[in-house]
Amino acid sequence: MSVTVKPRKKHFNDQVVYFASWAGYHVPFRPQHPLSKEEALDRGHYYLGEYDSDGRLVLFEKYDDGQRAWADRYSYWRNGKLKERVQLGERGRRRQHFDKRGRLEHVDEWAPPT
Numbered sequence: 001m002s003v004t005v006k007p008r009k010k011h012f013n014d015q016v017v018y019f020a021s022w023a024g025y026h027v028p029f030r031p032q033h034p035l036s037k038e039e040a041l042d043r044g045h046y047y048l049g050e051y052d053s054d055g056r057l058v059l060f061e062k063y064d065d066g067q068r069a070w071a072d073r074y075s076y077w078r079n080g081k082l083k084e085r086v087q088l089g090e091r092g093r094r095r096q097h098f099d100k101r102g103r104l105e106h107v108d109e110w111a112p113p114t
Contacts, residue, residue: 012051019047027085027096028057028074041066056080077102 018040020033031049040046040063050059054076061071070089077083081102087094095108 012049013055014051014053016048016050019049022047022060028082029060029072031057031060045069052076054080 017031018035018037019031020035020040020043021031022029023032024030029047029049031047035043035046040048045062045064048059048061048063049057052058056074056076058074059071060074062069070087073086073088074082075084077098077100079100081100082098084098085096087096090113092110092112092114094110096104097106097108099105
């Protein structure tokens with residue numbers, strides 16, 4: 001599996017954006033349907049995406065009833081390929097490592113929550 005990350009829309013650079021959902025089972029996630037903060041907080045669940053200055057998703061969190069249910073953190077190689085995914089949730093933390101071509105290289109075992 002090779003992962004190439006295309007920059008998101010220009011207006012998401014260096015921003016935190018609320019979303020109603022996400023599309024597909026891609027890594028990183030592909031958030032869909034932006035919401036205002038007020039709209040997001042009025043919902044039972046919503047997603048929060050944080051973007052870097054290049055428009056790449058670096059954090060994606062799901063919230064249920066105002067509490068974080070899980071989160072993914074992403075880092076990238078200089079060439080824009082996904083370098084690492086860190087999953088955080090009830091099971092603890094797990095890292096996925098990708099090579100400089102964006103191919104999954106190694107997945108760590110789940111580490112218990114701290």
